[in-house]
Amino acid sequence: MIPSTMTAAVLTGHGGLEKLAVRNDVPVPRPKAGELLIQVGAAGVNNTDINTRIGWYSKKVEAETSDGGALGFAAIDDDDASWSRTPLKFPLIQGADVCGRVVAVGEGVPSERIGQRVIVRNMLRTYVDYRPYECWTLGSECDGGFAQFTVAPARETYAVSCDWSDEELAAIPCAYSTAENMLDRAAVGRERVLVTGASGGVGLAAVQLAKRRGATVIGVCSPNKAAEVKAQGADLTVDRNSDLVGALGSETVDVVIDLVGGPQLRHLLELLRRGGRFAVAGAIGGPIAEIDIRDVYLKDLTLFGCTFQEDQVIENLVRYIENGEFRPVISRVYPLSEIAVAQQDFLSKSHTGKLVLVPPRS
Template sequence: MSHSIPATMHAVLLNGLGGLEQLEYRTDVAVPQPKDGEVLIQVRASAVNNTDINTRIGWYSKSISSDTGSGGAGGFDSVNGDDASWSGASLKFPRIQGADCCGYIVAVGKGVAASRIGERVIVSNLLRTYVDHRPYECWTFGSECDGGFAQFAVAPSKETLKVECDWTDAELASIPCAYSTAENMLHRTKLGVEVVLITGASGGVGSAAVQLAKRRGATVIAQCSAAKASEVQALGADRILDRKADFVSILGENSVDVVVDIVGGEDWPDLLRVLRLGGRYAIAGAIAGPMAEIDLRTLYLKDLTLYGCTFQEDEVLTNVISYVESGEIRPVVAKTYPLNEIHQAQEDFLSKAHLGKLVLIIPEVNQ
């Protein structure tokens, strides 16, 4: 096993669907025990992500049709909890959220080599082990199982990956969810030396996509607010479009090869109009709203391919780790917070005033 592991830990419990009041900071939560094939991680940091908020408020339920910000702080007045998760099933409460996890392995379950103890690791936020690696199925770390908003977390050994770098815990905790999501969209669309339009380019996934697309040699058109334009350009964007820009009038129809979309919303049809013949569109979020209309003629007459991007092949995260270790990418950490300030961290996240990642720092054991 390991050096001294306490019986209880500090953690944030999600007690039900709703507003920030459903997040309860506790100091007496039982430390989980690794089962066969699992490892126990002492968590050092966990970033804030849209999915943490979406899960808390039940936004994944088909009963909700508004944007994520509408219920982000206070929750929704009415939500059907039966399908309010990534997997479309009801959540079990209390749940420890946190899709991101950076830390050190401190204990192992049966079947896992004890030599893994001491490794600095991150956890895949989309876990295939618990669904027997069935295609297009996964559990989300911090949704279908407990995640990183705690001093300790368990995860499958095969999906807990060693990383060797000199980054801070906050930087490394920014990688699993945002960077794997962005890389997956580029992987699925097979982005090469082409023109790509990235929406929501100042957020965690968007800023990751800018860096990862430039790594592939693409010409990057990034959409963000004017206040963040210079920072997004510093990440590698070749051209900036304002958040309220009219894509068609500025770029022209048939002007980009790939669209990487995290925003959705009412402007969605224009993203298909700016795609060239044979263009590819990838989506992994809809913070501006999940409901959209499509002119099917645009889709079939232009031979477009649309990719919904949740499931990830195993190589997506391992590729990202290789970019980290080779120094090809580096996240922007806007601010850090102690775990017990999770309410403030999520409020700041919802304000969208930052660029990059907001990260929760987990207290040291016995602190």
């Protein structure tokens, strides 16, 4: 029997960790036409959860995520502080990652879907009529997975057959789709690829998925995480605080997969060979960067901004999972009630791989 209320972590507004409230009286959503109701088994923690909470997407913010991660920022513009550059509606249930089981269906959805173990595409296209380069982010423009139940479009909810735990599957939708999208946009093959932030959720996913494509992978990370990054497929690691050009040499890399941004971006372009490709999907090191534009045009570089995802990205990931082509690294699992602790640990960057939240069982 589906209860009328549930436990959920509710974001009450932009700001610090105090804006997170774990409540036990949140109404269980009901699936509309074309939607499923999912009992959440686990939900991964991602940088976007923190960026959304603190309003980091606002153009008023020029600092790196960690500067406001715990306390928020003194000044943001609510009108552009989301993925879609439109005001968010509070209270909001965040959580871009969802793994769970279908427990009810809306009108037009086959009842055979009930009981399936599923993951949900986090960059949803259904709600914007599948228009190119538009999407709603699960847990931003609509409620997400930091709850006992959530709803999602049936066509963007994928049954997965594998022996993974719910916690492992919950690592996939946001981090791995971001990584696969970057690799797909840059058409990565058997070439030399550098991944920044290589020990984090998206970075480690990019290392694994680039290696799957036959690439020679260089991971940029702190020295104490180098062994784990290599264990997941990196052929070489470089200290994130080192002189990257001095360590690797200019024009020695075919593709850069950048999740950090900030001051090092200029040097990343120096590393690229003529005709190289640069894909970016994050800026935890700061959204403002200075580059030498001559590196771009004199070397015929191609730059890819990577947010919108074509359908094949999540479809590819489901196929890789079911074929046993990789497995995520789960650093720690927390009860949903400890969401603030999980976000503090995430901000510390002391972990390798993914942090995951588990809601109470009904």
